[in-house]
Amino acid sequence: MVLRTEPFILNMGPQHPSTHGVFRMRLTLDGEVVVDLEPVFGYLHRSMDKISETRTYQQIIPLTDRCLDYLASMSNNLSYVLAVEKLADIKVPERAEYLRVIMAEMMRISSHLMAVGFMLNDMGAFFTPLMYMFREREKLLDLFEMVSGQRLNYNYMRIGGVSQDVPEEFLPALKRFVQEMPHFIDEYDQLLAENEILLARSKGVGVLPADLAVNSSASGPVLRASGVKWDIRRGDPYSIYDRFAFDIPTGTAGDVYDRYRVRIQEMRESVRILEQAIAQLPGGLHRARVPYLLRPPVGEVYGRIEAPRGELGFYLVSDGSIAPYRLHVRGPSFLNLTALRDMVVGWKVADVVVILGSIDIVMGEVDR
Amino acid sequence: MPFNRYGAGIARGMLMTLKHVFRQPITTQYPEWRLNNSKRIRGFELVWVPVKCTGCTTCAKACPQGNIEIVTSRGEDNSYAVDKFEVDIGRCKSCGLCVESCPFEALFMSRNYELAQYQRRKLVQGKEEVRMSDKKQPSAYCKPWLEASMPAQSLLVNGERRGR
Amino acid sequence: MPWNWFDRPLPADWPGGYWWHLLVFAVFIVGLTLTMVMIFIYLERRGVARFQIRPGPNRCGPFGIMQPMADAIKVLFKEDIVPDKADGVLHWLAPVVAFFPALLILAVVPFHNGAALVDLDIGILYVIAVSSISTLGVVMAGWSSNNKYSLIAAIRAIAQTVSYELPMVLSIIGVIVLTGSLSLNDIVARQSVPFIFFQPLGFLIFLIGLMAEMNRSPFDLMEAESEIVAGFHTEYSSMKQALFYLAEYAHAFGGAAIISTLFLGGWKGPILPPLVWLLLKTVLVFAIMFWARATLPRVRIDQFMGFLWKGLLPLALINLFFTAAEVLVWPDGLPLALIPINFVAAGFLIVVWSGLIKFGGGRVAVQ
């Protein structure tokens, strides 16, 4: 006898402990099994695009801090200033390039720590891994605070360089962090990487096949976990990433576990890049002379970087005035959500939050 | 899948957490213990030095929020006198662009960060409140020569985190 | 066990008179439960905080020991919110139903040699029967809240109850085979060596079953806060919420008391008074629970069911056969030489059995 059951609709979010902000999913459930999912966006929409049209190019930089991925502000800054520099054809001093790379890689570590911690938290590991990762992130935030004066909204990069040179106590502290960090990553591995419950919860769960990942414009660790070896730092090197040796960790199955492992491995690779960048850091100016009210030539540009969550692109159209004619942000977590339904359908309610956690969205970037 | 399933990973993880019991908590007990902030801290208000200010309004132009209001009048010796310098720190997002743009070193970020008020209108700071005073010390944001006289920031990397 | 001068058996109606006995013990049990709940909450919060390299609540009173009190006072003064279209009576009744079994369990737990509220002949049977009532409270709460998260939690609770009872009961039978008595006091009295040494596998199964029953992490599926918000008590506030909270920890206390009675020698122990020994063992068991909570991720519902039915139930059966065989061979008490053999056998069984089965299903095909 087949028991006929009535599907019922569950609104997960916008107020839910593990939707990472104000994300809302309309789940159609058959018992515990997810039959359908429809994401609902827009609860954090601040209209970054529209605001930018009334700001000068310089004034948009603090906007990228907070209107986008607020867990990776440095990467947002970097992506934006690179796009503007490409548009206005500005040369950046060598030291500034290195400082930017150092900041971007520190940001990546910090962001991945949060991503992995919150994913494990969604899995039900009662805040412990998260607290450990917060501890490491705290060290990085200290360093960010040292160079930029704030802990989250750095506003550090400038068109043509960085706002200030790093203080002299920055490099010794960073070196110390770089030395310690691999040891802590080992500790996280010991904590949970072989945990049977974690393996059971994540292996084979939420599989995103490689072709679907590419077709649905997934990027970053989500794409790489599906086995596509695509990293803009290597594929389309911006700034000075072509000078560093690092590997691109990829997964094979494209499941939650692979995304988790890819993030952990990327942290190790970021530490490697940091080591090289510190060793190579040249002296010199930290900022090119750029007019304060920059007027880029008429034109358009699409600049992209490999932000911690994937390809962060800025599409800028200039009409020769001091404010961009059009600014569009290609938010990686927004587009990574495209394939969410395919990953989730057929799994249980408990898996929904884990899969969502493994995609690692930041609502600031999804809704912009 | 070649992984052990009988609980060895669980045991390792539990040993790991047990190891952490014997480590020092990293939390700072905030109101009692204070950490040294960054020398470049961008506090929640501005510090204005009227003597140096020429009323050029570069800062007001640089502000993304349009948050700085400056009214000037022509003084006796043909220089600007600043009649009004008003900042609504409730709308300020501490981006520091005004400080960075000031050509005369007349504007600084403050080191203060505990500025809660009961009413929004009290956050509007006029000429007298913005002025540099003993309670409002400038931070070294974009003013690197101030850094030498400031206490070093307490860093968790160096284990200096317990505060005083 | 070394001789302990506290160990004199008390008369069944201590301190004299039927009604006095009932009154004294009833007050004692309620008082002890409330105190232990406070202590447990404090211990858990501080303990988990230490696992997470933070100090934990330390502001309220010396070392923060007044924190549970402050929380309780705060929660009692909150507004009591009953959702619209909730089933009012059930919604009101559910926390009570969830709470009182925890007290009922303690009625048969011996705090001293022979000192229990009632020393039932079928004590352990009574414990099993009573402890499952609290699930009813959970189901009532989930059903009456008119909230979908609560409903999911309620249905999970039913599935969970059916699953964990069997392995738990089977592992208790191992103990009963060893003692030949269902009375908890007898069980303690016969533990010259704590039964954990003769029943390591049984202890583990019972501990896991207990954690499932008390819905402690990693089996806290009915209040999985990252999935279904707060599960069955999503829509509860104020006193009712406090009562659920109380019920959870009272249950933890009751369960820990039962497990220390069955496997860890109950009130037995050298030098210290029996009550202190019982409480120490209880706290120890509880410490293991919050240690696990601080470390482990939550299992999924189908994996959990698979784990209980395919993993624990057969193991409990094997354990029962093993014990029965041992008792057949050595009817006058098991020799101490069996202890290492038991441990090795338990480890061997776990490793082999875990390789044989598959927990939980994977993706469900959805049309």
Add this chain to the structure above:
Amino acid sequence: MTTALEARKVAQQLAGHLHGISCEADKNILWVDRESLFSVAQLLKTLPGLEFDYLNNLTAVDRFDYFEVVYHLSSVKHNHSLVLKTKCFGRDNPSVPSVFSLWRGADYQEREVYDLLGVTFSGHPNLKRILLWDGFDGHPLRRDYL
């Protein structure tokens, strides 16, 4: 390094496969008609040697006279990129064919463009407002909105 393909060469490559459809080429921008957008996109995705399998970015710009719908395409396989653009006249109901069936990544981006600029994508299975709520009046990213 991702090579930005020269649009003229791509246009020549496409010319043999397209009948009656012309596409103009700027330096590295391929302009196509609104009508032929879908067939060009399909060719770009499938033609050996091009195989643009990744839609980086899809957005639109309000040029007052027309809306310019911009597709940033790239190929993970060959590591090259191209900008595809189409013009879409009319302010009341501008419409372009949807590329949802070619690139799933266009799903939310087309909805976003529809939401904020009011460009309709015909053929999109679920064209609803995405960031703003249903019933919002107007399309805020148009230059004449307030």
